[in-house]
Amino acid sequence: MSVDHATVRKIASLARIAASDAEVEAMVPELNNILGFVEQLGEVDTSSVEPMTAVIPNTQRLRDDVVNADPLTGGGVQSKVLANAPAREHGFFGVPKVIE
Amino acid sequence: MTETSYRIQGATGEWEVVIGLEVHAQVTSNAKLFSGAATAFGAEPNTQVSLVDAAMPGMLPVPNRECIRQAVRTGMAIEAQINKWSRFDRKNYFYADLPQGYQISQLYHPIVGEGALEIDADEKAGIPAPKTIGIERIHVEQDAGKLMHDQHPTMSYVDLNRSGVALMEIVSRPDMRSPAEAGAYLAKLRQILRYVGSCDGNMDQGSMRADVNVSVRKPGEEFGTRTETKNVNSVRFVMAVVESEARRQVDLIEDGGRVVQETRLYDPDKNVTRSMRSKEDAHDYRYFPDPDLLPLELDDAFLEECRASLPELPDAKRARYVNGLGVSAYNAAVLTADVETARWFEALLGEGVDGKQAANWVMSELFGALNRLGKDIAESPVSPEQAAGLLKLVADGTISGTIAKQVFEIMLETGGEAAAIVEEKGLKQTSDTGAIEAVIAEVLAKNPGQLEQYRGGKEALFGFFVGQTMKATQGKANPGVVNELLKKALAG
Numbered sequence: 001m002s003v004d005h006a007t008v009r010k011i012a013s014l015a016r017i018a019a020s021d022a023e024v025e026a027m028v029p030e031l032n033n034i035l036g037f038v039e040q041l042g043e044v045d046t047s048s049v050e051p052m053t054a055v056i057p058n059t060q061r062l063r064d065d066v067v068n069a070d071p072l073t074g075g076g077v078q079s080k081v082l083a084n085a086p087a088r089e090h091g092f093f094g095v096p097k098v099i100e
Numbered sequence: 101m102t103e104t105s106y107r108i109q110g111a112t113g114e115w116e117v118v119i120g121l122e123v124h125a126q127v128t129s130n131a132k133l134f135s136g137a138a139t140a141f142g143a144e145p146n147t148q149v150s151l152v153d154a155a156m157p158g159m160l161p162v163p164n165r166e167c168i169r170q171a172v173r174t175g176m177a178i179e180a181q182i183n184k185w186s187r188f189d190r191k192n193y194f195y196a197d198l199p200q201g202y203q204i205s206q207l208y209h210p211i212v213g214e215g216a217l218e219i220d221a222d223e224k225a226g227i228p229a230p231k232t233i234g235i236e237r238i239h240v241e242q243d244a245g246k247l248m249h250d251q252h253p254t255m256s257y258v259d260l261n262r263s264g265v266a267l268m269e270i271v272s273r274p275d276m277r278s279p280a281e282a283g284a285y286l287a288k289l290r291q292i293l294r295y296v297g298s299c300d301g302n303m304d305q306g307s308m309r310a311d312v313n314v315s316v317r318k319p320g321e322e323f324g325t326r327t328e329t330k331n332v333n334s335v336r337f338v339m340a341v342v343e344s345e346a347r348r349q350v351d352l353i354e355d356g357g358r359v360v361q362e363t364r365l366y367d368p369d370k371n372v373t374r375s376m377r378s379k380e381d382a383h384d385y386r387y388f389p390d391p392d393l394l395p396l397e398l399d400d401a402f403l404e405e406c407r408a409s410l411p412e413l414p415d416a417k418r419a420r421y422v423n424g425l426g427v428s429a430y431n432a433a434v435l436t437a438d439v440e441t442a443r444w445f446e447a448l449l450g451e452g453v454d455g456k457q458a459a460n461w462v463m464s465e466l467f468g469a470l471n472r473l474g475k476d477i478a479e480s481p482v483s484p485e486q487a488a489g490l491l492k493l494v495a496d497g498t499i500s501g502t503i504a505k506q507v508f509e510i511m512l513e514t515g516g517e518a519a520a521i522v523e524e525k526g527l528k529q530t531s532d533t534g535a536i537e538a539v540i541a542e543v544l545a546k547n548p549g550q551l552e553q554y555r556g557g558k559e560a561l562f563g564f565f566v567g568q569t570m571k572a573t574q575g576k577a578n579p580g581v582v583n584e585l586l587k588k589a590l591a592g
Contacts (some may be wrong), residue, residue: 065166075137
């Protein structure tokens with residue numbers, strides 16, 4: 001698997017990252033190097049191996065349906081949530097208008 | 101004829117419409133799908149957002165057991181296959197309402213597989229027989245935040261309170277063939293969700309919204325190219341979308357054009373759908389398994405609890421009312437249409453009232469009163485227990501049906517108990533023959549003309565005398581006793 005200039009531009013655009021021609025030019029061989037490296041894994045026959053989902057035997061834990069049980073993963077932290085906002089507007093994030 | 105005959109008349113002949121619905125239903129839960137932030141509607145912006153929902157670095161999602169449970173219970177209610185092993189995937193797209201840059205969803209291994217529901221026959225709507233609509237899958241996923249574009253000249257405002265709230269996406273098969281079938285499917289799905297308690301079904305608050313897939317074809321031919329109209333939020337609008345979009349496609353094809361597979365939006369004011377003209381690569385979501393989450397494995401005990409906690413579902417309840425209680429088919433359908441009505445009626449039955457009597461009273465008296473007061477049944481000023489008190493007084497002959505209406509009016513106003521009102525106002529039915537005879541004598545004396553006609557053979561006047569007697573006793577006389585005594589008195 002390898003990528004060409006058009007693919008790199010498309011990926012950048014999907015992630016809303018601006019990439020100049022020079023950057024795209026540099027990125028193509030870089031990404032292809034990485035892809036080539038990863039592709040080596042394909043040399044191993046894994047047809048009879050289940051995909052591994054965790055390195056230790058483990059199952060997904062579930063949380064109870066309790067609001068703000070753990071302050072670290074609860075709500076009510078508006079000022080923390082907005083701390084890095086480009087603009088704070090009446091409790092909202094203010095972002096450049098995203099509609100035509 | 102058991103199939104719908106709905107056809108669109110085109111210049112080149114008849115066209116058939118093919119419809120599939122993807123319904124997003126907000127799962128009823130206190131906390132979000134992967135965080136402990138609250139889900140309540142209408143809070144101040146960004147006050148129900150955790151650092152998980154805001155996608156702060158290093159935060160990890162942990163699924164909410166209740167959301168998983170509700171999705172499984174919903175799957176069981178549509179008799180679907182429940183997948184004991186499912187997995188979460190990332191659906192990548194970049195937009196201001198999605199701080200993670202991806203939505204956690206389930207593409208490859210959804211929690212619920214194939215199921216179905218049955219829509220009821222509705223001759224008037226053009227559904228001649230009950231029809232089974234296939235459901236392909238249900239998966240759980242995160243909702244996105246809300247954007248407001250009209251609050252500031254150059255900025256959009258972002259509120260992430262909805263971000264991370266659990267949704268079920270319920271995907272039907274393209275099994276519907278008319279606007280009425282699509283409407284009936286959505287209504288039935290909403291009914292089941294409300295019975296199960298997995299979604300409140302409040303379409304005007306966005307708790308349920310449908311993406312409507314529509315294509316047209318000449319009957320018997322291959323499926324045509326479909327369009328998807330997004331976020332339609334009422335049964336009526338779903339039907340309108342099908343109608344207008346099918347018409348548009350037929351006109352387009354007959355004018356030599358081609359339907360393009362695209363996303364459209366519905367404009368209810370103009371009753372048309374419009375292309376969203378999204379960029380062609382917008383659908384490149386580059387799904388992959390979410391490495392933050394292990395596969396979801398459900399054990400038998402969990403599934404057993406889900407199944408045991410399912411309530412009696414609307415179709416079963418309706419059949420029981422008809423076959424077990426002798427309620428008419430029409431009344432049974434109305435009483436089970438919404439879970440709140442059914443709950444109220446069940447509470448009334450639970451007080452030991454006869455089913456048929458209870459059904460008739462709810463359908464006429466209670467619904468009439470609620471209609472007048474503009475209240476939902478859940479807000480009824482008279483409780484099922486109080487209503488049972490009233491109906492028992494009728495059943496055991498303490499008061500007549502006419503008096504019961506008066507007593508009910510007083511109950512609605514004062515919230516009082518039937519027995520106390522009857523006692524206080526002296527409304528008890530009387531079977532005191534002496535007193536009734538005296539009233540009858542008076543009635544006959546006041547109406548000599550009618551008496552003469554009756555005795556002359558105009559027996560239809562019997563009802564007139566009953567009416568006069570009941571009126572004179574203010575409805576308190578036992579009608580049976582009145583009949584008996586009147587017959588004697590009239591015979592002279």
